[in-house]
Amino acid sequence: MSVLTDTGMLDLGDQQLEYRWVGPRPADAPTCVLLHEGLGSAGLWGDFLDRLAAATGLGVLAYSRAGYGASSTISLPRPLNYMEREAINVLPRLLHAIGFQRGLLIGHSDGASIATIYAGNVEDHRIAGLVLMAPHFFVEDSGLEAIARARDAYERGDLRPRLARWHKDVDAAFRGWNGAWLDPAFRTWDITDALAYIRVPIAILQGIDDQYGTRRQLEVAEEECYCPVEVTLMQGVQHTPHREATEETLRAIADFTRRVLGNERDARE
Numbered sequence: 001m002s003v004l005t006d007t008g009m010l011d012l013g014d015q016q017l018e019y020r021w022v023g024p025r026p027a028d029a030p031t032c033v034l035l036h037e038g039l040g041s042a043g044l045w046g047d048f049l050d051r052l053a054a055a056t057g058l059g060v061l062a063y064s065r066a067g068y069g070a071s072s073t074i075s076l077p078r079p080l081n082y083m084e085r086e087a088i089n090v091l092p093r094l095l096h097a098i099g100f101q102r103g104l105l106i107g108h109s110d111g112a113s114i115a116t117i118y119a120g121n122v123e124d125h126r127i128a129g130l131v132l133m134a135p136h137f138f139v140e141d142s143g144l145e146a147i148a149r150a151r152d153a154y155e156r157g158d159l160r161p162r163l164a165r166w167h168k169d170v171d172a173a174f175r176g177w178n179g180a181w182l183d184p185a186f187r188t189w190d191i192t193d194a195l196a197y198i199r200v201p202i203a204i205l206q207g208i209d210d211q212y213g214t215r216r217q218l219e220v221a222e223e224e225c226y227c228p229v230e231v232t233l234m235q236g237v238q239h240t241p242h243r244e245a246t247e248e249t250l251r252a253i254a255d256f257t258r259r260v261l262g263n264e265r266d267a268r269e
Contacts, residue, residue, distance in 0.1 A: 009070075010063065010097050017094065018042050018070040019063040023053035030128070030261050031103035032253075033095070034062040035111030037134075037240075038177035039150075041069030041166045048242050052106075055254040058261075061098060065090070067176050073169040078176040080186050083110060087117035095126075104257060106131040108242065109212065110177070113137070113191060120194025129201045129260040131253055133241050134210055137220050138190040139181075146211040147181045154178070195224035203230045203256040205249060207237030230256070 003025060004010075010017045020042045023029070032052060034045060041064040053060045065086060067074035079085065091114065105127060107115035112135035119130055136143070153159040154174050167173040180186055202225065206218055218231050232252050237244045 004098060010094060012090065012093050012097060015066045015072045015090070017063050017066065017072070019061060019098075020045070020049060021059065021061045021098075022049040023057075023059040025059055026099045026101040026103075029058050030257075031059040031061055031098070031100055032056065032106050032257070033098075033100070033103065034060065035091075035105060035107035035114050036062065036064070036068070037109035037111055038181070039163060039173060040064075040108065040111070041071075041173075043069055044166050045242075048246065051246065051250055052253065055250045056257045058103065058257060063094065067169065067172045068167055070168050073172045074176055076172060076175055076179065077183075078180045080180055080183060080189065082176070082180060083113050083191075084117055087114045088121060091118050092122060092124075095124075100126060102126050102128060102261075104129045104131060104260070106133070106253065107135070108133040109136065109239065116198070117191055117194050119200060120191070120197040127200055129203070129256065130198070131203045131205070131256060132221075133205045133249070134207065134213060134239050135204060135217060135221070136213055137192045137195065137217055139187050140214055140216070142214060143212045144182065144187075147178060151178050151182065192220055192224050195221055196226060198225060198227050201228040201230070201256070201260050203232070203252065205232045205234060205241045205252055207234050207239060207241055207244065209236065209238045212239045 004021055007020050010019055042062040045062045049060045049062055064071040066072045105115040112132035115130050119127060164170040204218055222229050234241055234245050241249045
């Protein structure tokens, strides 16, 4: 397998996925794989990749799912089980394509849900832990209200041109996410069953003022998981801990990675 460059496209056959990579490759250190939110992309992580690599000493990879960033576009509407499809059908192929050997999945919002589904359904001993930022395990009315407000901002405000900077097919990116969540049939979406099957430590970072999810999401994780669950509640933070409280987020993730990967990192250094 050839060594990947710092930026490029991953060829998964049916999808071409944009990626960014900072730091050592899998042969030299464990890898943090970043899974973006419902409107995110590899580019929207900004310099968080560089700062996370510096804070942990690990390799950090971010990619844009199909329909986002410069990746292959999608047909609308997205299937309502799009997160399950990503976790079960796409993520294993992506990990193979990058030569993943050991590391963590770090997901934000939809990305945290995808990481949860993967760890709860795929027996992958290479995964040492999960970092879930503002995760969703089930649908809440307050979250749907915030998603409806996002639709209004997209259709009548400035959200569309702001997102168009990051997505080559901005309508696919926005409507694929927004349309699925606001579909009445999506109200029954629930992945709490996956939590009971996760066998690695989990760190959850949640803004106290998160407009897309309440503390009940965290309580469910603590109730359903048999694995260790560490919760960090962040004052004055809404839905994006890594942007609103970057230093606190980096410290929490770096401390977590040292605990779950410490011996392996020491052995490689």
